[in-house]
Amino acid sequence: MIEETISRIDGLDEAAMEAAQHHQDILAIPLGSLGRLHEVCVQLAGITGSPRPEIRDLAVVVMAGDHGVVARGVSLFPQEVTREMVANFAKGGAAINVLARHVGARLTVVDMGVSGPLSELAEPQFPDLRLLHRRIADGTADMSQGPAMSRDEARRSLEAGISVFEEEKARGLHALGTGDMGIGNTTPSAAIAAAFLKQDPAETVNRGTGIDGNALKHKIEVVKRSLALNRPDPDDPLDVLAKVGGFEIGGIAGMILAACASRTPVVVDGFISTAAALLASRFHPEARNYLFAGHLSAVAGHKLMLDELALDPLVDLGMRLGEGTGAAFGLSILVASSRVACEMLTFDQAAVSSPESQDRRVQRDVPLSRRA
Amino acid sequence: MIEETISRIDGLDEAAMEAAQHHQDILAIPLGSLGRLHEVCVQLAGITGSPRPEIRDLAVVVMAGDHGVVARGVSLFPQEVTREMVANFAKGGAAINVLARHVGARLTVVDMGVSGPLSELAEPQFPDLRLLHRRIADGTADMSQGPAMSRDEARRSLEAGISVFEEEKARGLHALGTGDMGIGNTTPSAAIAAAFLKQDPAETVNRGTGIDGNALKHKIEVVKRSLALNRPDPDDPLDVLAKVGGFEIGGIAGMILAACASRTPVVVDGFISTAAALLASRFHPEARNYLFAGHLSAVAGHKLMLDELALDPLVDLGMRLGEGTGAAFGLSILVASSRVACEMLTFDQAAVSSPESQDRRVQRDVPLSRRA
Numbered sequence: 001m002i003e004e005t006i007s008r009i010d011g012l013d014e015a016a017m018e019a020a021q022h023h024q025d026i027l028a029i030p031l032g033s034l035g036r037l038h039e040v041c042v043q044l045a046g047i048t049g050s051p052r053p054e055i056r057d058l059a060v061v062v063m064a065g066d067h068g069v070v071a072r073g074v075s076l077f078p079q080e081v082t083r084e085m086v087a088n089f090a091k092g093g094a095a096i097n098v099l100a101r102h103v104g105a106r107l108t109v110v111d112m113g114v115s116g117p118l119s120e121l122a123e124p125q126f127p128d129l130r131l132l133h134r135r136i137a138d139g140t141a142d143m144s145q146g147p148a149m150s151r152d153e154a155r156r157s158l159e160a161g162i163s164v165f166e167e168e169k170a171r172g173l174h175a176l177g178t179g180d181m182g183i184g185n186t187t188p189s190a191a192i193a194a195a196f197l198k199q200d201p202a203e204t205v206n207r208g209t210g211i212d213g214n215a216l217k218h219k220i221e222v223v224k225r226s227l228a229l230n231r232p233d234p235d236d237p238l239d240v241l242a243k244v245g246g247f248e249i250g251g252i253a254g255m256i257l258a259a260c261a262s263r264t265p266v267v268v269d270g271f272i273s274t275a276a277a278l279l280a281s282r283f284h285p286e287a288r289n290y291l292f293a294g295h296l297s298a299v300a301g302h303k304l305m306l307d308e309l310a311l312d313p314l315v316d317l318g319m320r321l322g323e324g325t326g327a328a329f330g331l332s333i334l335v336a337s338s339r340v341a342c343e344m345l346t347f348d349q350a351a352v353s354s355p356e357s358q359d360r361r362v363q364r365d366v367p368l369s370r371r372a
Numbered sequence: 373m374i375e376e377t378i379s380r381i382d383g384l385d386e387a388a389m390e391a392a393q394h395h396q397d398i399l400a401i402p403l404g405s406l407g408r409l410h411e412v413c414v415q416l417a418g419i420t421g422s423p424r425p426e427i428r429d430l431a432v433v434v435m436a437g438d439h440g441v442v443a444r445g446v447s448l449f450p451q452e453v454t455r456e457m458v459a460n461f462a463k464g465g466a467a468i469n470v471l472a473r474h475v476g477a478r479l480t481v482v483d484m485g486v487s488g489p490l491s492e493l494a495e496p497q498f499p500d501l502r503l504l505h506r507r508i509a510d511g512t513a514d515m516s517q518g519p520a521m522s523r524d525e526a527r528r529s530l531e532a533g534i535s536v537f538e539e540e541k542a543r544g545l546h547a548l549g550t551g552d553m554g555i556g557n558t559t560p561s562a563a564i565a566a567a568f569l570k571q572d573p574a575e576t577v578n579r580g581t582g583i584d585g586n587a588l589k590h591k592i593e594v595v596k597r598s599l600a601l602n603r604p605d606p607d608d609p610l611d612v613l614a615k616v617g618g619f620e621i622g623g624i625a626g627m628i629l630a631a632c633a634s635r636t637p638v639v640v641d642g643f644i645s646t647a648a649a650l651l652a653s654r655f656h657p658e659a660r661n662y663l664f665a666g667h668l669s670a671v672a673g674h675k676l677m678l679d680e681l682a683l684d685p686l687v688d689l690g691m692r693l694g695e696g697t698g699a700a701f702g703l704s705i706l707v708a709s710s711r712v713a714c715e716m717l718t719f720d721q722a723a724v725s726s727p728e729s730q731d732r733r734v735q736r737d738v739p740l741s742r743r744a
Contacts, residue, residue: 028460029467030448030581034697035670035690076402076727084724088400093717095401101715102708209402210727298407315687317705318407325406332704333689336474343473345465352456355448355582 001159002254002283008261009284012046020045020341023052027344028352036314040292040337047265047290048174055265055338057172058105058331060324061164061255062089062096062179065248066115066139068148069226070184074219076209079139082183083116089181090124090131096179096323097129103332105177107324108132110164112157113247114182115139132167134160136247140188143226147243148188154242154250161254165262174338175265177294177331178252179324180272184208186299189275191223191244193305195232196278206271206299237282245279252276257283260290267314267330270297270322274305281309294330295319373531374626374655380633381656384418392417392713395424399716400724408686412664412709419637419662420546427637427710429544430477430703432696433536433627434461434468434551437620438487438511440520441598442556446591448581451511454555455488461553462496462503468551468695469501475704477549479696480504482536484529485619486554487511504539506532508619515560515598519615526614526622533626537634546710547637549666549703550624551696552644556580558671561647563595563616565677567604568650578643578671609654617651624648629655632662639686639702642669642694646677653681666702667691 024038025031032038044053064086070079088094089109100107106128111118113136124131136157140148149157168176186208193204201223207216230243241250253276259266260280268277268291281287293311296302298320306313314330347354396410397403404410416425436458442451460466461481472479478500483490485508496503508529512520521529540548558580565576573595579588602615613622625648631638632652640649640663653659665683668674670692678685686702719726 027467028457028465029693033581033691033693034467035692037689037691078725078727081725084722085400088717088722088724091717091722093400093715093722095399095406095712095716098711098715099708102704102711209405314689317409317686319405319409320407321401321405329705329708332474333701336471336701339470339474340467343465343470344467345460345463350456350460350463350465352460353450353453355450 001162002155005162005257005261006284009286011286012289013049016049016051017042017046019051023341026346028347028350034340037337037340040334041341044265044334044338047263049263052341053338054342055174055334057174059108059168059173060096060100060105060177060179060327061108061110061168062181062324063110063112063248063251064181065113065246067182067184067188067246068140068142069144069187069222071142072144072222074187074222075184076211077183079115079183082114082181083118085181086111086114086118087121090121092126092129094323095321095325099325099328103328105328105331108168110251111135112160112251113137113139132164134164140246143188143230143244144222147230148245149242151238151242154238154245157247157250158254161251162258165255165258169262169264173264175267175331175334176255176259177267177324177327178255178269178273179327180248180252180322182246182248185246185272187219187223188244188246188249189272190301191226192240192275192279193301194223194227195240195244196234196282197304197308199304203304204301206301237279241279249276253279256280256287260287265292265334266290267292267294267327267334269294269324269327271299271302272322274302277309278305292330292334295326297326373534374527377534377629377633378656381658383658384661385421388421388423389414389418391423395713398718400719400722406712409709409712412706413713416637416706416710419635421635424713425710426714427546427706429546431480431540431545432468432472432477432549432551432699433480433482433540434553434696435482435484435620435623436553437485437618439554439556439560439618440512440514441516441559441594443514444516444594446559446594447556448583449555451487451555454486454553455490457553458483458486458490459493462493464498464501466695467693467697471697471700475700477700477703480540482623483507484532484623485509485511504536506536512618515602515616516594519602520560520617521614523610523614526610526617529619529622530626533623534630537627537630541634541636545636547639547703547706548627548631549639549696549699550627550641550645551699552620552624552694554618554620557618557620557644559591559595560616560618560621561644562673563598564612564647564651565673566595566599567612567616568606568654569676569680571676576673576676578673609651613651621648625651628652628659632659637664637706638662639664639666639699639706641666641696641699643671643674644694646674649681650677664702664706667698669698
């Protein structure tokens with residue numbers, strides 16, 4: 001299933017990108033004056049194959065999982081908060097409920113391996129809210145004592161992500177936003193970043209939900225120990241996921257691969273989702289062309305990963321929450337860009353005089369698909 | 373009318389800001405993890421007096437006017453484009469039509485002094501779109517040859533802005549976005565910025581809709597000549613508006629003063645709107661506390677004005693169009709912040725465990741109203 005999905009991933013549609021750029025160039029505005037909205041539109045064209053891509057049906061999928069490594073005291077919050085927050089999502093009272101509603105995205109929450117019973121949770125009462133059960137296990141093992149999960153569990157977490165994406169796609173989906181919930185999950189994400197970027201964990205570990213001082217130093221030591229003990233192979237992404245990953249991280253990476261295979265744009269949230277995006281990009285290098293960075297997280301290490309993926313975040317509001325809250329803002333910008341392409345009039349249509357002297361073709365020294 | 377409006381402007385509501393900050397601190401998220409959404413909410417509380425401010429009814433008002441100085445060849449576009457673009461707004465096909473719809477704001481376009489007849493324009497066909505006629509004159513005079521307008525015209529443009537705001541407020545308004553349309557209007561805006569900031573025009577003049585090289589040098593010379601000839605008094609904002617301003621710029625400044633007087637938040641668009649905001653802030657220093665910078669424009673000189681106003685832009689999408697397009701994105705972020713305050717559950721309400729060790733009070737060394 002994973003190999004089949006990856007085999008369907010292809011490059012961007014260069015002809016659609018050229019046509020999209022041309023359409024942007026004849027809109028009744030000074031050339032290029034909508035800045036990144038133009039770039040986003042051209043990339044959306046390359047992804048979808050349409051020069052005027054329609055981005056209307058949106059979903060944010062929040063993958064939730066627990067982490068054995070919280071036993072090492074890496075988080076300010078107790079582990080049961082993962083389960084409690086999933087319940088809060090189901091009630092509609094969390095930040096991502098509010099922000100998904102705000103941008104017009106439906107919300108799906110997936111139990112990928114939350115510790116403790118979730119079965120008693122009431123089914124969500126809202127039509128735009130779903131709760132799915134795809135649990136791989138009752139949280140991962142403590143990666144500072146051995147691999148976080150088996151290779152088979154890593155594979156199953158990716159497959160669960162693929163199948164969740166296929167369900168969402170079948171419901172109608174023009175763009176996906178990723179989200180995460182899992183107390184302690186900045187720790188495996190920092191380990192994944194350190195493994196792939198060959199960076200010292202001191203560069204990728206951050207304050208997470210708010211630790212500092214000695215707790216932060218301890219967290220760096222835990223990541224160093226986990227990497228030294230497990231020796232994840234950066235050339236084998238499944239190995240990295242199994243040894244220092246998490247079920248929700250594998251789930252997000254699986255969704256991203258399936259989205260790329262079906263030519264659906266993905267807005268990546270913050271630190272944890274970007275670690276998953278990095279993982280996905282190591283399964284197929286074209287994956288990054290299907291991605292948008294919703295926002296720049298306020299936690300250290302996020303920018304390192306974004307730079308590696310050559311992603312320029314769409315907003316920077318100093319947020320560091322996860323849940324898909326940064327992705328929600330990014331989705332709204334994709335919709336804005338799509339609406340500009342679909343709803344604005346050109347100089348001719350609007351009967352607006354264009355400047356005679358201006359060459360309205362953009363100078364291009366590299367193909368559009370390489371710039372995206 | 374102007375003096376009466378200014379006399380009603382007061383400081384932010386400190387008690388509401390304290391209560392808003394407390395409410396943000398007990399939401400079921402890591403402390404402060406929604407970044408600027410928290411800050412925006414606290415400022416909205418200070419403006420509106422409500423700790424959980426409701427920001428739902430939105431309007432973008434685009435003020436349009438022409439400029440005699442275009443005779444000096446400062447713009448890439450011919451003057452008739454102002455009138456043509458007002459017609460495009462009325463048809464619903466411009467960028468601000470699309471982006472106002474996208475963020476759920478109604479749109480009002482005001483003829484403050486467009487050159488040539490606008491009376492033949494069809495009335496807009498959409499319920500969320502209005503076209504108002506408040507023309508002061510058939511464009512301003514050429515400021516490089518004398519004052520752009522009389523002191524009386526400057527006064528009337530401010531009063532028109534105040535009355536347009538009062539109409540909008542009466543229709544139901546929680547937040548206002550400002551916009552402008554006027555071929556050549558980066559030239560007076562650059563002159564206003566140079567006058568108030570006591571900067572060399574080379575620092576405040578920019579490429580506008582796309583000029584460069586010799587045309588840009590010429591535009592700097594035109595602004596220098598206009599300032600040298602008219603000698604606007606930076607301690608007398610009405611004098612600055614009259615000598616080197618524009619009707620739409622006075623209209624926007626009037627709207628801002630009226631919004632401050634009625635404790636309504638204003639999202640300022642880019643270069644032209646920010647020149648108007650600077651003007652308003654010279655009529656009353658508290659005005660800036662009611663303002664949000666929707667975005668950072670890609671044109672030079674915008675950041676200088678934002679710094680003077682101590683405004684930190686909400687988004688940076690590399691846009692440089694005007695029309696209120698940057699304000700639209702900012703309005704959407706105000707709504708998001710308001711919805712977080714109004715719709716999210718606290719730790720207690722959501723039954724989520726909070727970290728025992730964390731002091732959930734934010735350290736404050738200056739009063740909230742001074743930080744806003």
